[in-house]
C-alpha cells in the first residue's frame with residue numbers, strides 16, 4: 001500500500017510510501033506535511049528532512065510548529081484576518097491518493113464548508129483549495145491550487161512555510177535569493193520578491209535545489225535565540241536546527257470568479 005492512515009501525535013494523518021522507500025506524513029489538520037524522508041541507499045537508514053519542534057502542539061489546538069504549514073489566505077499579519085490564515089488550523093479532506101509514475105501521492109482539499117463558523121464568517125468567499133504532495137526518490141513535490149468558485153473576486157496570499165531540518169543553522173548557505181549568498185548569523189526574517197530561478201540550499205550536509213513556480217516570492221526565517229525563547233511551542237535551543245525557506249505569493253493577489261491559481265514547489269538534490 002502506497003498510502004495508509006496513521007496517527008501523528010493525536011492527529012489523523014496519511015503516510016505516503018513510494019515503492020523506492022521515500023516517505024512523507026501529512027496530517028489532515030492543516031494538510032500539514034510533518035515528515036519527509038527521501039529514499040535511502042540500500043541498507044542505509046532513511047533520514048528525516050523536516051524540522052519538528054519538540055514542543056509543538058499535535059492535537060489540533062493550535063498550528064503545528066515545523067514541517068510545511070500551508071499559509072492561506074493571509075501571510076503573517078499582512079491583513080485583517082488570522083495570523084498566517086486559517087488553512088493551517090483547519091481540517092482538510094482527502095480527495096485522492098495512490099501511486100503514479102513511481103511516486104506516492106495524496107491530494108487534500110479545503111473549502112468554505114470545512115471552516116469553523118468563525119473563520120468562514122471572517123472570510124466569506126467561496127473558495128476551494130487543493131494541495132497535492134508527492135514523494136519519489138530524493139524528491140518532494142507539492143502543488144497548491146486555489147479556485148474561486150463564487151461570484152466575487154477575492155484577495156489572497158499563499159505560502160508553503162517549509163521548516164528545513166539542519167544540524168547547525170550557521171552552516172547554512174542559500175543562493176538565488178539575492179546577489180550575494182545568504183548566511184544566517186542571527187535572527188532573520190526577510191522577504192525576497194520576484195524569485196527568478198532555482199534556489200540553491202546548502203544545509204551544511206547536503207546541497208538541495210528548491211524550485212518554485214506561481215509562488216513569486218520567498219521568505220527566509222529563523223527566530224534566533226531571543227525570539228525562539230519567547231515562542232511557547234519551541235525549545236530554547238531548537239532555532240539552531242532549522243531554517244524556513246518559504247515559497248510565497250505575498251501579493252495579495254486577486255482571484256476573479258472562476259479563476260484558478262496554482263503554485264508549485266519541488267525539493268530535489270542539487271547535482
Ligand SMILES: O=P(O)(O)OC[C@H]1O[C@H](O)[C@H](O)[C@@H](O)[C@@H]1O
Pocket residue numbers: 063076083084189190219220221244246
Ligand atoms: O509563529 P508563526 O505564526 O508560525 O510565524 C512564524 C514566522 O513566519 C514567517 O516566517 C514570518 O515571516 C515570520 O515573521 C514569523 O515569525
